[in-house]
Amino acid sequence: MTSPRPIELVCPAGSLPALKTAIDHGADCVYLGFKDATNARNFSGLNFDDKAMAEGIRYAHDRGRKVLLALNTYPQTDNWQRWTGAVDRAATFGIDAVILADPGLMAYARKTHPDLRLHLSVQGSATSYDAINFYYEHFGISRAVLPRVLSLAQVEQVIANTPVEIEVFGFGGLCVMVEGRCALSAYATGESPNCDGACSPGKHVRWEQTPKGMETRLNGILIDRFADGERAGYPTLCKGRFEVGDETYYAIEEPTSLNTLELLPELARIGVRAIKIEGRQRSPAYVAQVTQVWRAAIDRVLAGGQPFRIEQAWMAELNKVSEGQSHTLGAYYRPWK
Amino acid sequence: MKIALGPLLYYWPRQSTLAFYADMADAPVDVVYLGETVCSRRHELRLPDWLEVAEILTAAGKEVVLSSQVLVESESDLKTLRRIVANGSFRVEANDMGAVRLLSSGDAPARNWIAGPTLNIFNPTTLSLFADLGATRWVAPPEMSRDQIRALRDGLGHNMEVEIFAHGRLPLAYSARCFTARHYNLQKDTCEFRCLQFADGIPLKTREGAPFLTLNGIQTQSAQVHTLLGDLPAVCAEGVDLLRVSPQGQHTLEILQIFRQALDGLIPPADALHEALPLLPAEPCNGFWHGRPGVDQHIPA
Known part of the structure; x- marks a missing residue:
């Protein structure tokens, strides 16, 4: 058996304290947004102004971690400049990658900032390698975040047929609908x-x-x-x-969280390159707990050796912060569908 | 102004489906979108069957378009998609980026495909990009308002036909989960094809009995029927090229006739809406067109 490839732990930062907490508890990357509709967690009291952004990036970079910026909503004709302006600011700040959904915005980012690394947001609804390769061929995306709809075998099939790194959701609030396809x-x-x-x-x-x-x-x-x-x-x-x-x-879905901790060795084996934790709207305490557990679990998988074992304490910690205090494997578990 | 019949979103028995499209050969409709866009388990008609229907409608003078599936998950979904793209006779409506890739690459990229409503095209930069890749018609996302559609169109440097969702329960969301199977405590893989029993989907109400949504397999629709029959003068003023009517369990033909007569000035718009009301499976709504919550029925002052 080949040893698993490194997996990045990507954690939510709805605020500067959450960002520092995520870094301190072992996140490889944090993702965040500006204080407006350019990102999919446009809630009052959340997100980063320029000052907090600069400090957050400095805090992460000083510790060798990355900062990803979510610009993952779809601009309209009349507000287009706000989104391109956000891409420009991201490039100026030295963001490590921008997470985009809109193809026009990707084209803009590629042309205006050729060195800026692009990730395809889950809001892009790309569920097949053909869809992901479309963004790769036209905009040179480096990574795609998969919507929470595929089985493990399907994720494996995607990874086998694209040069694009694949990031999947590991934990947090569960959208039962395909992201980007819900009105x-x-x-x-x-x-x-x-x-x-x-x-x-x-x-x-x-x-x-x-x-x-x-x-x-x-x-x-x-x-x-x-x-x-x-x-x-x-x-x-x-x-x-x-x-x-x-x-x-609950005709559509119960209040529950996604938790794929038990699938971690499989995710590593099939070549998933990053695990995303949902929850920019959650508190620094949530970020601390979830980041800590996933850091430990990923380190254990990456260390290889003995069969992967989940600590009961990990699941207990995660359940405490789960929506409805319960969790599901979502689409990874066929009967869920 | 052309009238387009959108793809059948429900799962009807084979004979009902064939009879429905036989009727459409004589219906006042210019463009017919065919194919299964919702669920890959629906097999009453397979691609060769759809192609036969397409031939019949083409012979009757209709423009036929093959619509691709919105949520592509498996290798077998991709195989079907490739067959649709390579059909050789009919234009294709791309409903995901995989379809866009297949249509716009290879030795002989298609130069006249349709950018479907689920591609999330909301601004002229993005639409131009798809125009450069061969899209010649754009179906606006149903959630876009009149003002947003106008702004996009004004900002577009390309010739592009614009189609809007003008009538039918709104296709609001797609999921890996099947809500019809869930309702029957069945798993999706062994769903017993319960969708066949519901020509208009399964109504979902709030706990105080108010109609809210409609369960249609992996798709969730509005309970209310979005219709722009009462807004036709404004719709025409925007220079929209096609109006999409989504098939409903009954009375689709009459709805198409009312649209045609209203567009031809034979009946005033207010009367058109009034005539259509008894033919709808639920109350009407038109909020999205007016930049409001989609559920609203808005009558401009």
Whole structure:
């Protein structure tokens, strides 16, 4: 058996403290965004202004780590300059790679900053090697982040047929829909991940205690209702309970997190080059816990030798910070589909 | 203004599907998109069957386009995609970047393919890039507003036909998971093809009984029926070239007739919408066109 190739641990940084925490706990890379709709976590109180960006990059680079910038929403005609301006700023700051979804923006980045490393965002919805190779041939992308839809065998097939490095999601909030192919939030609220960098945005959320229980609404649409003693979750619209036929249930997805820790040796074997941790909207404490566990697990896999063993404490730590305190293998596990 | 019949998003029994398209030969529709775009497990019609339907509709004077699958996962999905791209007779609607790559590379790249609504083309720089690769028609993402479509068109230096989603339940999301199978506690791989029982998908309501979404296999649609019948003067003023009507379980032919008559000025737009309402499987909406939440039914002041 050949020894596994190095895998980078890519951790979320919604703020400067989260960035430092991720670096201190063993992230190889952090990814972050500017304070606007140019990234898919456009939430108030999150993300980086120029000063924090400069300090964050310095902190990471001083320790030999990388900083990736998510510019992964789709610019419109009237706001195009904001996105190209963000690419220019990224290049000036010395960002290690920009994570893009829009082909026009990729063409701009390639032409204007030929040395800037490009990653294809999960929002690009590229699920096959033909799709990924399209971006490689036209824009010279170095890495692609896969949507959370493929089985392990399918990921392996992609890797075998592209020169592009493949990054997959390892842990965190689970989009049950193909990223970049979901307009549910736009339908309910007028704001979408694709164009506004937001899903089920907070300003449309209403919590209301009623005689029937705690109700959560998104732009007036009832997403769920919780009995006394039930833990009321945030009304992400695909994770509510709905009526289909005679049943009321989580018709689309339960509130749960993706956790692929047990697949790590397989991911390494098939040549996955980076594991992404979701959660730029989460606290530095979350970043610390998750980064620490994944660092230890990746180091154990990379050390090779004895069969990979998952510490029970790792899973316990991860479950503590999982949405709904539960986790799933998502599309890697066929029955999930 | 041309009327296009979008690809059939549901899974109907073979005979129903063939009968539906036989009717379309005489329907007031200019362009017909054919093929399975949602789920690779749907096999009532296979590619050779679709090609036969395509021949019949072509003989009836329709422009036929073959639509590619939106979510490509397996090697077998890619094989089907390659066969569609290499069909040799009909133009192709690319619904993912793999299709774009196959259409625009190789020895004889296609010079007249259609950039589908799921390619996420939102600005003129990106659309120009696809024009350079041979796209001659662009189907706007349904979530784009009138203002956004106009701005993109104004900023575009290429000749490009513009098609918009003008009628039907909105295809909002795609997943690796099948929600129809999930509803029946079945696994996707052994789904018993339950989609065949639902000509318009499965309605999903909120816990207070309000229609919200529609489950259609791995696709999630709106419950409400997006229709621009009441907005046709504004639609025409934007210089849109084609209006896409998405097949529904019943009354598609009548809907097409109403669109044609309204476009030809035979019935006023308000009456067109009024006439169509009893023919819809649910309430109408048009929010996306007006830059609002898609679920809204907006009547401009």
